[in-house]
Amino acid sequence: MNEKTKQHGRRLLRPLVGMLATMRVSAAAVTVAGLPLSAAAGYLFATGRFVWGGVLAALVGLCDTLDGELSRRTGTASALGAFVDSTVDRLSESFVLVGFYWFYRDSWYGLLAVAALVFSLMVSYVRARAEGVGRDCRVGFFERPIRVLVLLFGAFVLGHAWMPVALGVIALGSLITVIHRIIHVLAQKAGPA
Numbered sequence: 001m002n003e004k005t006k007q008h009g010r011r012l013l014r015p016l017v018g019m020l021a022t023m024r025v026s027a028a029a030v031t032v033a034g035l036p037l038s039a040a041a042g043y044l045f046a047t048g049r050f051v052w053g054g055v056l057a058a059l060v061g062l063c064d065t066l067d068g069e070l071s072r073r074t075g076t077a078s079a080l081g082a083f084v085d086s087t088v089d090r091l092s093e094s095f096v097l098v099g100f101y102w103f104y105r106d107s108w109y110g111l112l113a114v115a116a117l118v119f120s121l122m123v124s125y126v127r128a129r130a131e132g133v134g135r136d137c138r139v140g141f142f143e144r145p146i147r148v149l150v151l152l153f154g155a156f157v158l159g160h161a162w163m164p165v166a167l168g169v170i171a172l173g174s175l176i177t178v179i180h181r182i183i184h185v186l187a188q189k190a191g192p193a
Contacts, residue, residue, distance in 0.1 A: 013069055017069045026070075026074075027074065027076055030067040031063065031064075031088050032088065033063050034089075034092050035091060035095075037059050037060045038092035041056035041096050042098055043099060045099030045100050046099040046100075046102035050155045051155065053155055054151075054156050061145070061152075064092070065145075086128070093117070093144070094117060097114075097167075098117065100113040100116075103160075104164065112168050113167050116171040116174065119170075120144075120170060123140065123174050123177050123181070126181045126182060126185075127181060130185040135185045137184060140177035140180045141177060142177040147170050150166050150170050151170065
């Protein structure tokens with residue numbers, strides 16, 4: 001997602017972030033709130049209640065956006081907070097996609113949910129490992145906000161019959177981003193190890 005789009009989203013959320021800051025809600029509390037919501041969304045998807053699962057998944061996406069903005073607004077951003085946020089994000093994404101796997105487990109569509117899960121996790125993993133060895137990896141178009149939007153489109157618009165299309169888009173878009181990131185990192189000049 002490009003920086004201009006992120007800035008526009010931040011402007012839209014300013015009133016809500018300001019209200020949370022005034023109420024002294026911590027960014028960590030917002031981060032952790034996303035976890036039970038995503039587990040409940042996964043359960044709803046697993047039991048075929050896609051619209052309600054989509055509502056909770058949208059709230060999880062909102063929590064994911066608000067926590068970072070709130071930590072920046074209140075000056076509480078930290079490396080440890082970023083670590084917790086990233087870990088919770090991966091768990092949240094896993095809960096939701098496992099729910100889709102469970103719903104489609106008796107068909108080939110279940111494999112699409114597994115592929116979407118694996119490649120979604122790899123998008124973040126490749127960036128984290130690249131940055132861990134001192135390489136820039138801020139490339140790729142299919143980051144978590146885009147994956148959430150595709151998932152919500154599937155839940156609200158496509159429904160049971162066509163949700164596998166959304167899962168396939170998530171899997172393919174994530175795989176392309178993983179490959180893009182790997183190529184980008186490998187193309188960088190070697191520096192000190």
